[in-house]
Amino acid sequence: MEIKTDKYNITYDLANATVTCKGSLLLNGAKEYEPILQLLNQAAEQQQPNSLTIDIRELKFLNSSGINMMTKFVINVSDIKSLELNLIVIAYKKIVWQEKLSKNLRRLMPTLLVKLE
Amino acid sequence: MTQIFGHFIEELPKQEEYLTIGFSPSSLSLKKRWKNNGLSADFIADYFKMFFISNQVDDEGMNNSILIDNLWNMVKYIANELLENAMKFQDQTIPITAKIEFSLYSDELIFCITNGLLEEKVKEFHVFINKLLSEETENLYFQMMRKNAKSDSNVSRLGLLSIMYDYSAKLGWKFEELQTTPPVMTVNTMVSIKLKPL
Numbered sequence: 622m623e624i625k626t627d628k629y630n631i632t633y634d635l636a637n638a639t640v641t642c643k644g645s646l647l648l649n650g651a652k653e654y655e656p657i658l659q660l661l662n663q664a665a666e667q668q669q670p671n672s673l674t675i676d677i678r679e680l681k682f683l684n685s686s687g688i689n690m691m692t693k694f695v696i697n698v699s700d701i702k703s704l705e706l707n708l709i710v711i712a713y714k715k716i717v718w719q720e721k722l723s724k725n726l727r728r729l730m731p732t733l734l735v736k737l738e
Numbered sequence: 739m740t741q742i743f744g745h746f747i748e749e750l751p752k753q754e755e756y757l758t759i760g761f762s763p764s765s766l767s768l769k770k771r772w773k774n775n776g777l778s779a780d781f782i783a784d785y786f787k788m789f790f791i792s793n794q795v796d797d798e799g800m801n802n803s804i805l806i807d808n809l810w811n812m813v814k815y816i817a818n819e820l821l822e823n824a825m826k827f828q829d830q831t832i833p834i835t836a837k838i839e840f841s842l843y844s845d846e847l848i849f850c851i852t853n854g855l856l857e858e859k860v861k862e863f864h865v866f867i868n869k870l871l872s873e874e875t876e877n878l879y880f881q882m883m884r885k886n887a888k889s890d891s892n893v894s895r896l897g898l899l900s901i902m903y904d905y906s907a908k909l910g911w912k913f914e915e916l917q918t919t920p921p922v923m924t925v926n927t928m929v930s931i932k933l934k935p936l
Contacts, residue, residue, distance in 0.1 A: 647776045647818065649768070650892035682776075682811070685819055689886055689894035696887035717808040718815065721904050729883060 622663070624656055629680075631657050633664045639674040640664050645682040654690035661694045670705040677712050677719055678738065688722060692729060699730040709734045739915050743867050746910025746928050750848060753841040755789045757782060760837040763830050763854075771825050779818035782840050786813045790842050809933075812905055813840075816849055816929055819897040823927070824853035826893075832856065834922055849929040854922055860913065863925065867911055870898060879903045898927075907931045 622633040629644030640661060648654050665673055677683075683691075698704050710726060712719035714737035723735040742748075759778055764771070791806050820838060828836045832854030841848040855863070869878065879899045886894050901907045912926040 645776070647772075649772050649822075651886075651890075651894065652892050682814065684815075684822065685897035685900050686822075686894055688900060689883070689896050692883040692896075693887045696884060700884075701887065715804045715808075716811070718811055718904070725880075725883075725904075728880065 622660055624660060631660060633660055635664075635667065637674075638664075638668045638672055639676055641676045641679070643679040643681075646680065646687040647682065647684050648686060650686050651689060651693075654686055658690050658694055662697060665694075665698050665702075665704055665706055665708075668706060672707040672709060674709040674711060677710065677722070680719070683718070683722070688725075691722065691726060695726045695730045695733065699732070707734065708732070709736060711736045711738065713738055739913075741913045742910070743864075743913075744871050744910035745908040745930060746912050746926070747848070747930075748912070750841060750850075751843070753843055755842040756839060757785050758837055758839045760835045761824075761828070762835050763828070763833060768825060772822075775818055775821040775825060778821055778838070779814045782817040782838070783810045783814035785840070786810065786842065786847070790847075812931075813847070816901055816905065816907070816931075819901060820849055820851040820927060820929065823897060824851050827855050827859060827925075828853045829856055832922055833918070834916075834924055845933050847931045847933060850926055852924055852926045855913075855925050857923055860923055864913075866895065870902070870909065875899065875902045901929055905931060 622635070624631040629642070629646050632641045634641070661675070695708070698706055698708060708730065710723045710733060712723045712735070714720055720737060723737065727733045727735050759781070787806065787810050791809065817838065817840065824836050824838070828834075834854035836851070836853040838849065838851045879896070882895055882899060886896070898909060902909060908930045910928040914924050914926070916922045916924060
């Protein structure tokens with residue numbers, strides 16, 4: 622499953638249980654982020670009770686509506702649907718905003734595993 | 739009538755470098771104007787890199803510095819969030835040229851964005867600003883994320899909070915009613931960030 626535009630690319634690899642986010646996400650509000658949120662939620666439902674990895678290393682930019690989409694996803698998995706899912710986020714340690722976002726997500730879901738490379 | 743909230747400096751000290759970009763009211767759809775936010779934010783971040791960072795490090799240091807990329811990204815993020823907010827409020831019926839001014843000091847960056855505001859939006863904005871200034875930022879930020887997760891609203895209200903929490907910025911606002919016919923309300927949003935020497 623893939624959402625591809627000239628600015629960003631979100632790919633869900635079912636076999637490897639990984640959603641990879643690339644490019645710049647500057648969409649306008651929750652409505653424009655809905656397709657990406659749906660992709661993430663679908664991936665989470667399919668992969669439970671195993672693991673799902675969200676790889677944001679090649680994500681260059683994320684606006685606050687994008688942060689909202691990510692936090693909504695994590696809260697949905699952990700609190701709203703209470704899925705049995707090992708959620709992993711891979712980010713670059715050297716990119717400050719990626720590290721901050723990963724830590725904020727872990728705060729919302731303490732079982733979330735953050736891999737900083 | 740003028741009202742000031744938070745950390746708002748009315749008379750900015752004379753700066754060595756500054757950049758102002760204006761956006762005239764237009765009939766372009768929000769969708770089309772939205773694309774300009776990212777471009778303008780890129781431009782401001784590039785300007786920052788050119789005039790601020792290059793004054794502080796030599797050419798060799800410019801090539802590999804992770805710190806520079808992170809500062810560039812911070813400037814782009816803040817500029818983009820301020821522009822997005824302004825574009826949401828800026829209505830083509832308000833005869834005001836929205837503008838963003840970016841000032842560089844040796845130890846501080848100041849963003850100031852001005853946009854028009856419909857009278858009926860003012861009260862709601864005041865309530866939100868009072869919340870930002872009176873409550874603990876960290877709690878409010880995570881509280882807002884949890885609230886948004888259960889809501890279908892298109893608006894997240896995370897932009898200014900993330901600027902305060904993730905980038906330790908100080909925020910201030912000035913509301914002014916311009917004596918035009920009919921009167922027009924404008925809001926100036928100021929973001930100040932202290933910088934450590936590179």
